[in-house]
Amino acid sequence: MPLVDLVARGVAGKFNSEQERIDALEKLFQRKVDPVDRIDTMVIALGSAMFGITFIFMAVAWIKYSYRPIRAKNLPLTTAMFFSGVLWFLGDIPMNGHVILKDGWAICKLWNIWVRVLFCFVYTAVLFSRCYALDRVFNQNRPTRGWGYYGPSILLFAFIIAYSIVTQAMPDKLTLDYISDYELCTTTKGYVIVTLILLWMNWVVIVVMMYRLRNIQSTFNEFKEFLFICFFGIAAMVKTTAVHFVEPKYPYVRGYRVAETLGDAVIINGIILLIMAYPVVMSIMRSKEYEREWLLHLRTDGLQDMYEANMNLRADRPEHYSRMDTSIFNHICKGTAGDRANNGHDNGDDDRYFDMRGFVHDSDASNAEMIVKMDAGYLNSSDLPHSPRGNIISGGNNDGSNMRHFDAQSVDSMDTIDNSVAKTRRIL
Numbered sequence: 001m002p003l004v005d006l007v008a009r010g011v012a013g014k015f016n017s018e019q020e021r022i023d024a025l026e027k028l029f030q031r032k033v034d035p036v037d038r039i040d041t042m043v044i045a046l047g048s049a050m051f052g053i054t055f056i057f058m059a060v061a062w063i064k065y066s067y068r069p070i071r072a073k074n075l076p077l078t079t080a081m082f083f084s085g086v087l088w089f090l091g092d093i094p095m096n097g098h099v100i101l102k103d104g105w106a107i108c109k110l111w112n113i114w115v116r117v118l119f120c121f122v123y124t125a126v127l128f129s130r131c132y133a134l135d136r137v138f139n140q141n142r143p144t145r146g147w148g149y150y151g152p153s154i155l156l157f158a159f160i161i162a163y164s165i166v167t168q169a170m171p172d173k174l175t176l177d178y179i180s181d182y183e184l185c186t187t188t189k190g191y192v193i194v195t196l197i198l199l200w201m202n203w204v205v206i207v208v209m210m211y212r213l214r215n216i217q218s219t220f221n222e223f224k225e226f227l228f229i230c231f232f233g234i235a236a237m238v239k240t241t242a243v244h245f246v247e248p249k250y251p252y253v254r255g256y257r258v259a260e261t262l263g264d265a266v267i268i269n270g271i272i273l274l275i276m277a278y279p280v281v282m283s284i285m286r287s288k289e290y291e292r293e294w295l296l297h298l299r300t301d302g303l304q305d306m307y308e309a310n311m312n313l314r315a316d317r318p319e320h321y322s323r324m325d326t327s328i329f330n331h332i333c334k335g336t337a338g339d340r341a342n343n344g345h346d347n348g349d350d351d352r353y354f355d356m357r358g359f360v361h362d363s364d365a366s367n368a369e370m371i372v373k374m375d376a377g378y379l380n381s382s383d384l385p386h387s388p389r390g391n392i393i394s395g396g397n398n399d400g401s402n403m404r405h406f407d408a409q410s411v412d413s414m415d416t417i418d419n420s421v422a423k424t425r426r427i428l
Helices: 003-008 018-029 038-063 075-095 108-139 147-169 189-212 223-246 254-285 287-301 304-311 328-342 362-367 414-421
Strands: 176-179 184-187 353-357 371-375
Touching: 038 075, 038 254, 075 108, 075 254, 108 147, 108 176, 108 184, 108 189, 108 223, 184 189, 189 223, 223 254, 254 287
Parallel strands: none
Antiparallel strands: 176 184, 353 371
8 A cells, every 4th residue: 555545544653762753654554664873873974984085086186186187187177076976875865764854854755855866967968978979079079169169068958957956846645755754755666767778778879979089099098987987877876776676665774775875976976086086196206207207108199299289288277078179180181281381392293291190080991091191301309208118209100019119218208208299299
């Protein structure tokens, strides 16, 4: 018999003690009910500690925002993910049964619709936006401006807000209701199913988007991190779906509610730390060495000029890869033409140039026609940093193999890199 019907028949009533309320719930649910106790307080404290650790990493990242490997991680969007995760966890506290639902905690629709579910959606939407920015730049070779760039994210966020408004406006008996006598929130199966379906759809889109990013240039390739993110996301959805259908009264079973809340906290923070932890740790442990290695990889990928030009690495204004507003192909072609004009080379067949093919995926080798010509005059040993092994840049076959070799030991300082970049531009 539905809980609301039992209340209407007078089964419930005001209780003189918490134990009386628990006894009444056990009679109603026909099962043991675990009261809110110090275990729940410990769960809240442990989850808060996880977010505290992540907050420290995010704070360090902002302090070191001029550090280029950190700036490349799109810190504004990652920060939005963090605060969305905090509010998601805050909504878990009352809705998973870690506090007694009275006073401010008794506003079920606020905590479930506008805090827990909304920011769970926002968390995944921001993750999608982060992936879409990479896809837009590196796969589509399209600018990060205009409706084509902002449109998908705007539509996704608009849908999330619209869904929240609709569920808020619907009658309580169709979504969520608060039973004051029992001090509990009830949810209908239809509301739970629709919400879970929408969350699953979000994660399916994210997985597809991450799969598209598997072959982007190595410096910006986060495919390994994305594999773990997908694992965390799918694990979260399987966990939540299973709990809601195996034990619908899970907020009153200590084991289930602890696993649900701590599981969410681990997943929320784990995804963010997968993105940010390594560059933050490297910025502390071996800052100069890691940045040199990172820049050398960037040069090998043929992205350093495009990255520096579009991310304003030498400016104070914070930028990130989502602001790369020039297609990679056009940027490289224009830069190549500029190099040749500046150096007085007007003969396209000048043998002082040699072809360097790249910037394409292995699966698209048939279309690997992007050619960047570099002035061989730049390749003097006096102009470039020397390698102990005597090999700075080497040409190879047209298939792009063995075309360039860099050695981190060949760079003595960041200034050496910056000075040489001005001479050896658009190395692919």
